[in-house]
Amino acid sequence: MHGAPTCECNTCYAGHDCSELLLNCSANVDSGDPVYLEPYWQRHAASSAVLVSGWHRMSYRTTGGNFISVELENHVRGLHRAVGNAVVDGRFIVFGTGSMQLINALVYALSPDSAGDGSVSPARVVASVPFYPAYKTQTEIFDSRENEWEGITSKWLNSSNENFIEFVTSPNNPDGLLKSSVLRGSSVIYDHCYYWPHYTAIPAPADEDIMMFSISKSSGHASSRFGWVLLKDEKLYKKALTYMRYSVMGVSRDTQLRMLKIIKVILKEVRGKEDIFMFGYETMREKWKRLNKLVSSSN
Amino acid sequence: MHGAPTCECNTCYAGHDCSELLLNCSANVDSGDPVYLEPYWQRHAASSAVLVSGWHRMSYRTTGGNFISVELENHVRGLHRAVGNAVVDGRFIVFGTGSMQLINALVYALSPDSAGDGSVSPARVVASVPFYPAYKTQTEIFDSRENEWEGITSKWLNSSNENFIEFVTSPNNPDGLLKSSVLRGSSVIYDHCYYWPHYTAIPAPADEDIMMFSISKSSGHASSRFGWVLLKDEKLYKKALTYMRYSVMGVSRDTQLRMLKIIKVILKEVRGKEDIFMFGYETMREKWKRLNKLVSSSN
Numbered sequence: 001m002h003g004a005p006t007c008e009c010n011t012c013y014a015g016h017d018c019s020e021l022l023l024n025c026s027a028n029v030d031s032g033d034p035v036y037l038e039p040y041w042q043r044h045a046a047s048s049a050v051l052v053s054g055w056h057r058m059s060y061r062t063t064g065g066n067f068i069s070v071e072l073e074n075h076v077r078g079l080h081r082a083v084g085n086a087v088v089d090g091r092f093i094v095f096g097t098g099s100m101q102l103i104n105a106l107v108y109a110l111s112p113d114s115a116g117d118g119s120v121s122p123a124r125v126v127a128s129v130p131f132y133p134a135y136k137t138q139t140e141i142f143d144s145r146e147n148e149w150e151g152i153t154s155k156w157l158n159s160s161n162e163n164f165i166e167f168v169t170s171p172n173n174p175d176g177l178l179k180s181s182v183l184r185g186s187s188v189i190y191d192h193c194y195y196w197p198h199y200t201a202i203p204a205p206a207d208e209d210i211m212m213f214s215i216s217k218s219s220g221h222a223s224s225r226f227g228w229v230l231l232k233d234e235k236l237y238k239k240a241l242t243y244m245r246y247s248v249m250g251v252s253r254d255t256q257l258r259m260l261k262i263i264k265v266i267l268k269e270v271r272g273k274e275d276i277f278m279f280g281y282e283t284m285r286e287k288w289k290r291l292n293k294l295v296s297s298s299n
Numbered sequence: 300m301h302g303a304p305t306c307e308c309n310t311c312y313a314g315h316d317c318s319e320l321l322l323n324c325s326a327n328v329d330s331g332d333p334v335y336l337e338p339y340w341q342r343h344a345a346s347s348a349v350l351v352s353g354w355h356r357m358s359y360r361t362t363g364g365n366f367i368s369v370e371l372e373n374h375v376r377g378l379h380r381a382v383g384n385a386v387v388d389g390r391f392i393v394f395g396t397g398s399m400q401l402i403n404a405l406v407y408a409l410s411p412d413s414a415g416d417g418s419v420s421p422a423r424v425v426a427s428v429p430f431y432p433a434y435k436t437q438t439e440i441f442d443s444r445e446n447e448w449e450g451i452t453s454k455w456l457n458s459s460n461e462n463f464i465e466f467v468t469s470p471n472n473p474d475g476l477l478k479s480s481v482l483r484g485s486s487v488i489y490d491h492c493y494y495w496p497h498y499t500a501i502p503a504p505a506d507e508d509i510m511m512f513s514i515s516k517s518s519g520h521a522s523s524r525f526g527w528v529l530l531k532d533e534k535l536y537k538k539a540l541t542y543m544r545y546s547v548m549g550v551s552r553d554t555q556l557r558m559l560k561i562i563k564v565i566l567k568e569v570r571g572k573e574d575i576f577m578f579g580y581e582t583m584r585e586k587w588k589r590l591n592k593l594v595s596s597s598n
Contacts, residue, residue, distance in 0.1 A: 041354035054347025055340035
């Protein structure tokens with residue numbers, strides 16, 4: 001701004017080039033900021049770089065509809081096929097500004113249309129403990145007439161009411177357990193953001209009706225705010241697209257362009273020596289061993 | 300994907316390098332896609348380019364809070380000071396995924412907190428005709444218990460109810476008129492997205508309590524999905540931030556980085572030979588003259 005170069009640093013770092021580690025900065029176990037993958041991308045700095053000129057892709061619309069890059073959509077499908085963690089054939093894809101936004105888009109899409117006179121019962125949004133707090137906070141903030149937060153799934157096990165939207169996080173955040181739907185007859189949103197080989201074994205491609213994923217947990221690019229949902233039902237797909245159109249007019253195309261490059265690199269290296277999921281797995285295992293040792297040696 | 304390079308083209312263009320103009324493609328007068336500024340950025344292709352490596356800025360959080368880049372915030376303030384279209388001193392700034400998202404963030408922030416028992420009257424959202432359809436569609440889609448769309452502002456001129464949220468678009472979309480608030484005692488959201496020198500004369504910096512702007516109308520980068528709001532009231536600012544945090548966890552940092560570069564170029568050239576607002580003004584004037592001539596010569 002005033003002729004001085006400025007760095008904006010990751011948490012716990014400071015200094016004019018962000019190289020100073022702040023000694024009194026504690027580990028944050030409340031948030032899953034995936035900076036442990038930063039060294040992987042430093043190793044692939046050149047191949048993962050994108051150069052965007054000022055005149056590049058300024059328009060609201062390009063090839064394809066719904067503000068979704070055709071090429072990025074193809075690569076997202078290719079990523080699932082290469083990793084084997086989700087069935088993509090016969091599925092529609094909706095992009096979101098992180099899975100954060102998709103949570104509400106899906107709750108909106110799954111809720112009944114209001115008659116405006118109170119005659120329609122709102123959908124009841126539930127999740128099992130421990131759950132990702134955003135399910136509750138978002139449902140309460142958006143606070144629509146057509147849905148309301150109804151707490152813990154198990155409370156409703158013997159309820160005859162079928163008007164539920166059940167969140168199932170698998171692997172679960174924060175305890176890592178693989179989970180399944182608890183209520184019958186409800187709409188189930190499978191949050192599969194952690195269903196990648198660095199977090200869990202992938203015995204088979206997930207094959208649910210509604211599956212949510214995010215780039216922050218797969219490549220580590222939390223800051224890009226990019227997630228997607230795989231949907232079987234066309235009507236639901238169209239309702240989710242409507243939500244995306246009216247809430248933000250689609251995910252930033254700058255983000256989409258960068259994500260295309262990132263996924264290209266992942267695909268090129270997958271199952272090779274530089275497989276990002278192997279790197280992620282090894283790094284997490286090392287951290288876990290060190291943490292274990294530290295905790296065991298303290299009283 | 301399959302080794303073939305792919306271009307995704309602006310509307311009305313096709314071909315392997317998007318250079319083929321489709322002859323049966325009609326002008327779209329319903330949407331304000333600002334591609335007329337593309338030639339300006341082609342002229343500044345090198346200086347406006349950003350190179351983003353895969354490891355750059357992956358974290359949710361960097362310097363500053365609320366997922367807002369300190370440096371970009373400074374430059375947004377600098378842009379308003381240089382152009383003279385809005386008072387920024389003593390104002391808080393909230394970033395949004397386009398002004399589209401800020402519409403709902405502000406309606407949320409201005410609405411009363413629900414008591415959950417129907418005892419709180421919802422805020423009544425209104426606008427004057429002709430208005431930007433998203434004000435209505437968004438309010439209806441998000442359909443919160445604390446606000447509801449109540450139609451045309453003038454209908455409520457003699458109402459004693461003060462529980463209004465009034466949208467004022469100035470210059471107005473689509474008719475370009477400068478507008479002011481119609482109702483007294485209501486919360487007024489000034490949509491100043493078109494209050495830039497290529498669209499209207501700027502006699503004085505706007506000095507309202509709530510002012511909304513977007514990059515799509517100032518630089519032409521509609522695809523980046525970036526807007527901001529200038530706010531006087533700290534409580535309102537905090538509520539709008541809460542909305543942004545829980546709806547998307549902040550604007551894509553890829554977008555913020557690109558916007559920083561774009562605003563730097565605008566600032567460097569402003570009031571010089573290559574002023575983007577002068578370029579925009581001249582281009583629009585030429586178009587208007589040609590359109591006028593065409594319409595005059597037809598029957």
